[in-house]
Amino acid sequence: MNIEQLRADTPAVAQLIHFNNAGAALMPAPVIETMTRHIQLEASLGGYEAAGQCAAELENVYGAIGRLINAQPDEIAVIENATRAWDMAFYSLPLQPGDVVLTSSTEYAGNYIPYLQMQQQRGIKVRVIANDEHGQVSLPALKTLLEEERVALISLPVIATNGGPVQPIEQIGALARAAGVLFLLDACQAVGQMPIDVHKIGCHMLAATSRKYLRGPRGMGFLYVERSLCQNLEPVFLDLHAASLQTSNTYMIRADARRFENWECNVAAKLGLGCAVEYALAQGIEPMWLRIQHLAGYLRQCLADLAGVTLRDTGSLTSGIVTFTHQRNSATQIQQWLAAQDKRINVTTSTFRSTLLDMQHRGLREVSRASLHAYNTETEIDTMIAALDGLPSV
Numbered sequence: 001m002n003i004e005q006l007r008a009d010t011p012a013v014a015q016l017i018h019f020n021n022a023g024a025a026l027m028p029a030p031v032i033e034t035m036t037r038h039i040q041l042e043a044s045l046g047g048y049e050a051a052g053q054c055a056a057e058l059e060n061v062y063g064a065i066g067r068l069i070n071a072q073p074d075e076i077a078v079i080e081n082a083t084r085a086w087d088m089a090f091y092s093l094p095l096q097p098g099d100v101v102l103t104s105s106t107e108y109a110g111n112y113i114p115y116l117q118m119q120q121q122r123g124i125k126v127r128v129i130a131n132d133e134h135g136q137v138s139l140p141a142l143k144t145l146l147e148e149e150r151v152a153l154i155s156l157p158v159i160a161t162n163g164g165p166v167q168p169i170e171q172i173g174a175l176a177r178a179a180g181v182l183f184l185l186d187a188c189q190a191v192g193q194m195p196i197d198v199h200k201i202g203c204h205m206l207a208a209t210s211r212k213y214l215r216g217p218r219g220m221g222f223l224y225v226e227r228s229l230c231q232n233l234e235p236v237f238l239d240l241h242a243a244s245l246q247t248s249n250t251y252m253i254r255a256d257a258r259r260f261e262n263w264e265c266n267v268a269a270k271l272g273l274g275c276a277v278e279y280a281l282a283q284g285i286e287p288m289w290l291r292i293q294h295l296a297g298y299l300r301q302c303l304a305d306l307a308g309v310t311l312r313d314t315g316s317l318t319s320g321i322v323t324f325t326h327q328r329n330s331a332t333q334i335q336q337w338l339a340a341q342d343k344r345i346n347v348t349t350s351t352f353r354s355t356l357l358d359m360q361h362r363g364l365r366e367v368s369r370a371s372l373h374a375y376n377t378e379t380e381i382d383t384m385i386a387a388l389d390g391l392p393s394v
């Protein structure tokens with residue numbers, strides 16, 4: 001990988017060490033240029049007129065996302081964030097009373113709350129698949145649940161927001177397919193970080209966001225729905241983009257995945273997302289994944305040698321999200337201390353509110369989270385470790 005070029009495309013790295021890529025990564029220059037150009041076009045032409053001029057470029061966004069995850073453009077919906085994309089899939093499922101939804105202990109609260117709502121409203125049951133000895137979904141436990149329960153859906157994140165394992169998604173997908181059960185994947189922290197191929201995984205639906213490892217703008221995300229499922233899945237919300245009026249009494253829902261979209265959107269951000277996907281593909285997802293794992297491995301090694309620090313990541317395969325606690329200082333103190341360094345260091349605090357089950361399971365209320373991207377360097381990691389070494393006692 002050309003790290004110098006990656007960093008030249010990311011001007012903020014001159015004054016900032018950004019280890020909050022799982023929150024929102026730094027956008028590369030081409031993404032910023034694409035969005036700025038479009039806002040200027042809107043200012044000079046008018047919003048609708050500017051969108052009209054970019055029609056082909058807007059269409060390409062679907063193709064780019066398709067290439068990123070090995071899907072067809074008509075299987076992609078561009079939606080304002082991963083949560084709404086996920087909601088559009090989940091709430092559209094015809095879940096019946098007694099249907100079981102299986103998830104992982106690493107589930108994001110934003111997804112777990114809808115399970116509980118559907119439990120209350122429709123009488124579905126939510127079951128958390130037990131973990132194996134490494135802390136990731138136990139495949140034998142999943143197999144047993146599939147045999148013994150009336151499972152309608154498996155739904156879980158590839159990578160949790162608070163570190164933890166990269167789930168064995170291809171094996172989970174194979175079990176789901178064999179059992180004839182739908183598989184909804186939250187790839188929010190995975191797209192742009194690691195190779196994601198919906199056919200290899202065997203998931204039926206996948207939701208993701210733009211601003212994290214993809215390095216796109218905020219307020220953008222997307223949903224993949226397998227073509228054969230798409231036409232049988234009636235969106236929970238419809239508008240005049242998702243459907244069209246035929247007569248005063250009838251309407252027709254679009255055939256493609258855009259039935260899950262709504263009409264108005266941030267066009268500059270949509271173009272920015274397309275550009276971010278093209279940028280990531282040009283770098284190569286596989287080399288970026290290798291580099292992110294290498295950097296995260298180095299950071300974990302350095303943290304393990306620091307007095308008072310406990311690494312908190314679990315799983316036999318870990319990601320670029322590195323989590324730890326300090327025996328003396330709280331995660332908020334660590335975040336503030338690092339942000340106050342001469343060269344600001346951005347890490348964040350993951351609390352039990354985002355991943356209640358996992359945190360409860362591990363007896364944690366909060367962890368410090370340093371999430372690395374390919375544009376980060378060993379030198380930046382050394383700087384953070386030196387700063388942590390000088391952490392004041394409180």
Ligand SMILES: Cc1ncc(COP(=O)(O)O)c(C=O)c1O
Binds near residue numbers: 022186
């Ligand atoms: C695992 C996971 N799923 C879903 C989301 C929600 O994404 P968005 O904020 O784009 O809706 C996040 C955000 O942090 C996440 O980490």
